[in-house]
Amino acid sequence: MNIKIKKLTDCTITEAVTAWNKGFEGYFIKLEMTPETFFNRLVNEGLSMNHSIIAFDEEKPAGIVLNGFRLVNGKKISWNGGTGVATEYRGKGVSKLLMEExxxxxxxxxxxxxxxxxxxxxxxxxxxxxxxxxxxxxxxxYLSGTPEINSSSGTEIQSKTIRPEQLPTLPFYNENVAWQCQWQSVKSGEAQIYYDHDQNPLGYALFKRVWNQEGKIEKILLYQLEIIQDYDEEMMQAIFAKIIGGGNNPVNFITINASMKNAATQYLLNNGFTKTTEQVQMVKR
Known part of the structure; x- marks a missing residue:
């Protein structure tokens, strides 16, 4: 075994996709990608080709790490967007070499x-x-469920639609969320701020509505739901109705990397949402 490490910029797209797919073969969830989905992920999640690496054994891709960098709360943070090692190289020190690099x-x-x-x-x-x-x-x-909707509930809330890029201007915006849930990773999504009848802010949401071929909402991907006031059942139902865009038709919601520390996550778990995947968030300072 003769391992050499190259930057992603020095590799072909075929080598990169092969390294990724081999690296996550037999993984807990299916992560196989095509050249198109691989490239889209690099762009959408702000990953750096110049700082991502592939390990080669001669000409054979043996492992991969994708990396991204951002300023959050004035500090430079990095995100390891996936470390994968090909099956035949696992347990042979390749992951250690990648981490050191x-x-x-x-x-x-x-x-x-x-x-x-x-x-x-x-x-x-x-x-x-x-x-x-x-x-x-x-x-x-990752939670999946269909919240109860009552758009005509007695709770009066108002919403304002903004661009995801505008979220950091809110004094109550929470920057301390998982990388894929940060506004920079969801630029093609939608954001709403919620207010009570006295125009006091209640919180905000960052999400994507997915439409089917008939023009109906198929599902909603929920990246952030931050509630900054005390909430009740009616208020949460009203917020979900605003996200759907009106009406009482049931729609499936899927949370993306929702923090277990978030009160909204606990609300969803207590109201019929099921856990599909759980990850640990890890930090090195």
Whole structure:
């Protein structure tokens, strides 16, 4: 085994996609990508080709790490957007070489906080990250469910639609969310701010509505739902009605990496939403 590491910029798209698909073969969830979906992910999630790496054994892709960088709360953070090692190279030290290389890159880039997520059941990966100084700070869940909607409830709330890029201007915007839930990763989505009848802010949501061929909402991907006031059943139902866009028709909601520390997440779990995937959020300072 003769491992050499190259930047993604020095590799072909075929090599990159092969490294990714081989690296996540037999993974807990299906992560296989085409060249198109791989490229779209790099762009949509702000991943850096110049700071992402592929390990090669001679000409054979053996492992991959995707990386992104952002300023959050005035600090430079990095995100490991996926570390995968091909089946035949697992347990042979390739993941250790990859981690050493990316931590060198983070140091060169002046990163203050390094972040990543790992599937909760992937104990082997979690142990590896812990060896390199990461520690678990939160649990993140994908939830699926159909909230009860009552757009004509007695609770009066008003909503204002804004662009996701405008969210950071809100004094109550929470920047401390998982990378894929930050507004920079959801520029093609929608955002709403909610107010009571006295124009006091209640919170905000960041989401994407997915439409079917008949022009009806098929599902809603919920990236952030932050409630900053005390809430009740009627208020939450009114908020979901605003996200759907009116009407009482049931629509399936899927949360993306929702924090278990978020009160809205607990509300959904207490109201029939089911957990489909759970990850741990890990940080190295």
């Amino acid at each position: 990316i931590l060198n890159i983070y140091q060169e880039e002046g990163v203050e906080i390094a972040t990543l997520e790992a599937i909760k059941e992937n104990e082997r990966a979690i142990r590896l990250y812990e060896k390199f100084g990461y520690h678990v700070v939160d649990s993140l869940v």
